[in-house]
Amino acid sequence: MKALILNETGQAQELIDDLDIDLPQEHEVLVRTCACGICHSDLHFRQGKWTSFPLPLVLGHECSGVVEKVGSQVRYLQPGDHVVGCLTPFCGECENCLQGRPNICIGGGLQRAEGGRPRLSRKGKPVSQFVNLSGFSEMMLVHERALVKIDRDIPMDVAAIMGCAITTGMGAVFNTAKVRPGETVAVIGCGGIGLSVIQAARITGAGRIIAVDRSPLKAEAAKAYGATDAVIADGNEVAAIVEMTKGGVDHAFEAVGLAATAEAAFNTTKVGGVATIVGLLPQGEKVSVDSTMLTFDRRVQGSSMGSNRFRVDIPRYMKMYESGLLKVDEMISAHIGLSEVDAALVALDHSDGVTRSVAMFS
């Protein structure tokens, strides 16, 4: 089958038509991919800023599709079901899962045993699966607990975006930071995740919502999603935000994936404020904060995929989409083919105005 394969970091992914996929084992599901969003996290791995998977590797993690075949023990899904994949599968039995935090499941058993038959292979050699999904491929073979069932009338491009950008951004507001009505919010980075943070802040009834981006176009465009103010990240943005809020914001969100923007987010918080780091920083990156600022009850926290419980969250987000509360169609700026994915991924680093490209499979 057709797929995009990463043979070497820093090089273009190769479009191939001979990727082999195994049949589903007990708890696995074979999914025909319909759409896969182009997310910045894929770029980190293509560039080698993250190296946690052996090569060759098939990237792609913001995906939707239709169930083709299910393993003998799968009860939740059947062939024909429409699904969204999520990169945080859960075991349902570990300490974190049982405390309602399946996004940081520590149970394991969701991948195949090492040395056994691989899910993906090419010419008889194993190919790594990216975050249990590998969406840049015509088919995906995943654990059933990496999938959520969705209504069949939801467009597949919208469904795909729910899997990462929406879940990560909205979840950071609702689940991780728990923003309350009236609180002030600053969002650094107005790409797909930043716009999802902004929308969740609007839906939750936040007071002032300040969109920050180095692109004036993107910062201004964020107003259509609920931002009340646009600030250009020109080096003066922290001072500008502290000034306009008379002391800083209740909640700052970092949605770029850089140490400098994480530090800027923390520096915009008021006394007692919280900075939530949503973007994926390069592996091992250090973030430094001023200890004097920290003393005054400020906090900085991570948010893993929006602290999601995706089988609960995504159906709720779908309802918000259907009612018009959550704008998703507007966030999709281009539909592309698999052959255009690599260029679209590389272009993310210097895009201006483009929000989300989605690869569509016919």
Ligand SMILES: [Zn+2]
């Ligand atoms: Zn992503």
Ligand SMILES: [Zn+2]
């Ligand atoms: Zn678990």
